[in-house]
Amino acid sequence: MPDFDHSQPDPRSDGAVPIAQALQALPLDAPPRSAWPLVAAAMSTAATSNASARPRRGAARWPYAVAAAAALALALLLPMPGGESGSAPVDAGGALAEASGTPAANATADLDLPALMQESARLERLIAAVDADPLQPADALVLGLAFEDQLAGLDAELAAAPRGSRDAARLWQQRVDVLSRYAELQSSRRLLASAGQPFETTLVALH
Amino acid sequence: MTRTSAFAIDVPETLLGRARRRDASACEQLYRCFERPVYSTALKMLGCPDAAMDALQDTFMKAFEKLPAFRGDAPFWGWLRQIAINECLMRLRGRGRDEPEGSEAFEPDLLEHEGLLPPQAADAARLTDALRQLPDRTRAVLWLYHAEGHTHEEIAALLGQSVSFSKSQLARGTRRLRALLQVTEAPHA
Numbered sequence: 001m002p003d004f005d006h007s008q009p010d011p012r013s014d015g016a017v018p019i020a021q022a023l024q025a026l027p028l029d030a031p032p033r034s035a036w037p038l039v040a041a042a043m044s045t046a047a048t049s050n051a052s053a054r055p056r057r058g059a060a061r062w063p064y065a066v067a068a069a070a071a072l073a074l075a076l077l078l079p080m081p082g083g084e085s086g087s088a089p090v091d092a093g094g095a096l097a098e099a100s101g102t103p104a105a106n107a108t109a110d111l112d113l114p115a116l117m118q119e120s121a122r123l124e125r126l127i128a129a130v131d132a133d134p135l136q137p138a139d140a141l142v143l144g145l146a147f148e149d150q151l152a153g154l155d156a157e158l159a160a161a162p163r164g165s166r167d168a169a170r171l172w173q174q175r176v177d178v179l180s181r182y183a184e185l186q187s188s189r190r191l192l193a194s195a196g197q198p199f200e201t202t203l204v205a206l207h
Numbered sequence: 208m209t210r211t212s213a214f215a216i217d218v219p220e221t222l223l224g225r226a227r228r229r230d231a232s233a234c235e236q237l238y239r240c241f242e243r244p245v246y247s248t249a250l251k252m253l254g255c256p257d258a259a260m261d262a263l264q265d266t267f268m269k270a271f272e273k274l275p276a277f278r279g280d281a282p283f284w285g286w287l288r289q290i291a292i293n294e295c296l297m298r299l300r301g302r303g304r305d306e307p308e309g310s311e312a313f314e315p316d317l318l319e320h321e322g323l324l325p326p327q328a329a330d331a332a333r334l335t336d337a338l339r340q341l342p343d344r345t346r347a348v349l350w351l352y353h354a355e356g357h358t359h360e361e362i363a364a365l366l367g368q369s370v371s372f373s374k375s376q377l378a379r380g381t382r383r384l385r386a387l388l389q390v391t392e393a394p395h396a
Contacts, residue, residue: 015326019381020353022328026335028213028243029250035264036238040231042268047229 116172123179127186147182154178212355213244214288223283227275234271241267241284245291251354252295252347254339262298266291292351296365299343316378327388337387341380348376349384 158171218237225233245266249259270290277286328334338346344366351357351365352373359373366373 015329016323017326017328019322019324019328019349019384022324022334023338023350023354025329026251026331026354029247029259030243031246031260031263032256033260034242035260035267036235036242038264039238039267039271040235043229043231043234043271046272 113169113172116169116176119176120172120179123176123183126183127179147178150178151175212284212288213247214241214284214291215282216240216244216284218283220279223274223277223279226271227277229271237270238267241287244284245287248288248291248350248355249295251338251350252292253298254343254346258298262291262294266294269294288355292355292365296347299347316374322381324385325388328384333388337384340387341383345376345380345383348373349380352377 154171154175158168158175218240222233222236226237242263246259246263249262249266250256253259253262266287270287273290277283324334338349341349348362348366351362352359357365359370359377362373363370
């Protein structure tokens, strides 16, 4: 372990400063931007494939949201003491079956969660595959960031919602809806690009 | 005055455990905790914001990649700091050809009073600017010795050089720093 005996006596009366003291007193510098989205993207890439290429500065932020969501889903899927397993019916669009309104409503919502999470994970995989295109036009990237922000807001609410509650189920439903819309847009963009047509993001409504 | 490294932040074992299992939120917490110490060290050692950003990014990528192998018999911050310093030194080695002539020549030991900087050193902006003007490896030795508390033996091992090289760089860097700070004061005198 490095030692720390390099400090010298306190400043002299003429104001001279020991060099170690002067250097250690320098304030910490803050980076101009966070490197976390790229670090998270690299972790996500490493976890899902053996691709050796690391994303560099300027890469899309989407994979971070995917990684965060995957971690959250994993945390929520962990068996809880006394909890029930099994899945609830979810239609193709990811619609959550209505809770009965009985005192067991929370339990019903809990039963629906695994199916919603599964659908969410499926959509994320789809989006991650479509979004891997490094040559996306700027407007598509901006659109992606807007969806990502929307998703981040939902994830923040999900983190605060009690496990298995109706709130959590409702938020997961919203998450699936957001992902579905984004997946649909990205698929359309790919389809149009393959046909040589532009993707008009100005016509796309985010909400 | 004795001060610990800016890295010296204790991390709960539970957080490390979650990060080892690739829990994204735990990894992000660790990143937030150490972002500034890593970037700051990189910026001081490399003297260039772009290079420091790259070092910051690569430090955490390597740290999270190697985290499952971290045994925990030393503090996490020390382990992370070593990765950050290695990243910086790796970049400095790549710049080795740009070192000025004579930067490896023998430099006599510092006299006692030469370990003191002029009062302008208390001005962070001036001191940072003077540091930036030092040759890369000289600046790195100065920072590792004085700010991170490494010994000459440790610095020599990190740089793949002799102990006398480290001592010589320290003496040269300190004299140069004193001169730079005094020169910047001259117009105001």
